[in-house]
Amino acid sequence: MKRTLSILVENQSGVLARVAGLFSRRGFNIESLSVAPTEDPTLSRITLVTLVDEKELEQLTKQLHKLVDVVKISDITEDDHIERELALIKVAAQPSNRQEILQVVDIFRARVVDVSERSVVVEVTGDQAKVDAMEQLLRPYGIREMVRTGKVAMVRGARTAPQVVREERAG
Amino acid sequence: MEAAAASAWDERHQPNGQPVGAGSPTTETLTGADVLVRCLEAEGVEVIFGYPGGAVLPIYDAIYNHSSLRHILVRHEAGAVHAADGYARATGRPGVCLATSGPGATNLVTGLATAYMDSIPLVAFTGNVATSLIGRDAFQEADITGITMPITKHNFLVQRVEDLPHIIRAAFTLATTGRPGPVLVDLPKDVVTATMTGFRYPARVRLRGYKPTLHGHPRQLEAAAREIAQAKQPVLYLGGGVIAAGAAQEVLALAERAQLPTTSTLMGLGAFPPDHPLWLGMLGMHGTPAANWAVTHCDLLIAVGARFDDRVTGRTDRFAPRARIIHIDIDPAEIGKNVEVHVPIVGDAKKVLQALLPLVEPKEEPAWLAQIAAWKSQYRLRYQTRSDEIMPQELVDRLAAKAEEHEAATGREVVLTADVGQHQMWAAQFYPFRRPRSYINSGGLGTMGFGLPAAIGVQVARPEATVVCLTGDGSIQMNIQELDVVRSQRLPVKVIIMNNRYLGMVRQWQELFYGRRYSHSALEEGPDFILLAQAYGIPAARVDRPSQLDAALEEALNHPGPYLLDVRVRPEENCWPMVPAGGAIDEMLGVEEATGAGQPAPVQEVRT
16 A cells, blocks of 8 residues: 655765665655755655555565664654645636636635746645646646645654654663 | 684774774874774774775875785785675674775675675775766766665765764774674765864764664563474574674574574574584575475474575475574564564574573473484485596585594684585585684675685684685686785685586586576686696696595695695586475475485474
């Protein structure tokens, strides 16, 4: 099944190559990926979606742990968590149908971030289903181009992954 | 049991693993190359195997006429990394090698992969072009950290001279702790020429993503003890991890307390006394019938520091099919990787066994031991001698006998290195390895060309030992240039070539599985190894008659300096028994050829 892994890594060059290399070397697939520094500038977070069964997940997690630059791995699939993707969609728009497009955008609480003679660029944020639905509804108008991020995710509640790392370090 | 004597390495490391060379900052201004040398001194590194080149000229300048750091100049970088590997396998201390950028660095690749597969502690230093040129396809530039990512435990590209002490301490820490392995440190030329002040070698480094588990979980230890108490047909299965952890004594104590028939992988040979009534011999593709049948019929398999390699298990669904499995390993990723495990114990083999021993009650299963004894006596590996040709097994057998005499007469321990192929397997079958670290060979990667440079590393590490490189006429030619290191360093290494004019193991597979179509596996007469040895100033002899063999081996072993012996053996002999790749390990080919006995009687199975 699809698993969402949240991986804290050292914020150093080459770390993404190590993680991605491990996936291809051991025969696992990455479905979606997003990487950026965390609130602690020495750490980056990789949010990664992969399709694995239970046994594969165990082996994958253990292999990831062996990478010296990997600090913590959380499988948040089963946890109560928020997940978001962002998409920028450039839609063909004439003066005649621009209002109609804006209405669709409004319903989705998305935003128009650029307008030209013959196009609008829509920014939509949400879980995968919402972004998919937005894309479906805009398709009839003609999607010129679409850029979509990987998923980012965060567990609900006060506890944080860096906090767990700090506690483990102290203990 | 552990052979390694007190060394500079031991003296310079406190019991907690911290180097005594660590200390307070100095006020001198040092170049990166000087810093590297200071770090190696602080680590207690005695010897580096290396080869100079443009990018490492500053480092070579820093070690010019340097007294405390011995440098062995090899003739090919592959020789440097294999020699460092041999040094590490012989002692347990990290081997160190040094190569220049580009081709120098890429020539280390096979050796790093060899060390990685067998979990050998190595630190490899490579030069690189200046940081300003990296990524510009500069002369002799190679992305060696990118290239070696999958074959090192970790690697570093040093960006600033100030980072050197921390990174080098981290490299040695990673190479030698947890599951050992090779670590590469890439040094751009401007980093080693840059200067810094306030050099201080850190006692320890903090690696927040690295925390090996050393002690087994108490509940799992109790579960393991219960399994052992209940087992009717237990088998103990040892791997190289037993030797890496220095756990041979603990293994013997456990085996004797619970009367566990014991087998090992190629990498585990030497960890268990070969004359012991509980010893089954090696298991797997060229394992003994007793070991393979014992594993097939056991109801409990206790794996210690072993990784269920395909050459050991054959078809995994037919490997120990009735057994509960206890797996003790320092690497959690090994547990459950190839076979399902019932009692996983993550930890250092020595520490886990020390904690497990008091929980295990003395016991004995007479019916099982009787079955094992019957297999062992009826299916002992043997060979037919001939009057006109030396049998390859005979060479190993006589070498073992002569080595024993040599040890008794001179007090010098014999360490055997091997290359890869039939001779390596026959040595595993017929040479009784009595001490850990006495059989040095490339197990996981199966690297031809390993034996001679490894022997150089072993001899450098253990000048008091008699080091024998048993090799083939194929393997020796893969790093034969290192004979010049034997000559120049006056290393008394004995090279014994099992010369069958074939790539013997390739030919054996072609005979068995490719209808005797010997496609490019015949080496014909090959070079005159005697003349070659003489070109390097190494005395040499050739034998092809069984009647000459003993005297020739005695001469080789007792010769005060290096020696090469070319032994012409029967060319088309096969290594039996053999489990075809992907076959079940109880279905061996050539049991009758190997033992003179037919198929065994059915085994009384216990219900579990």
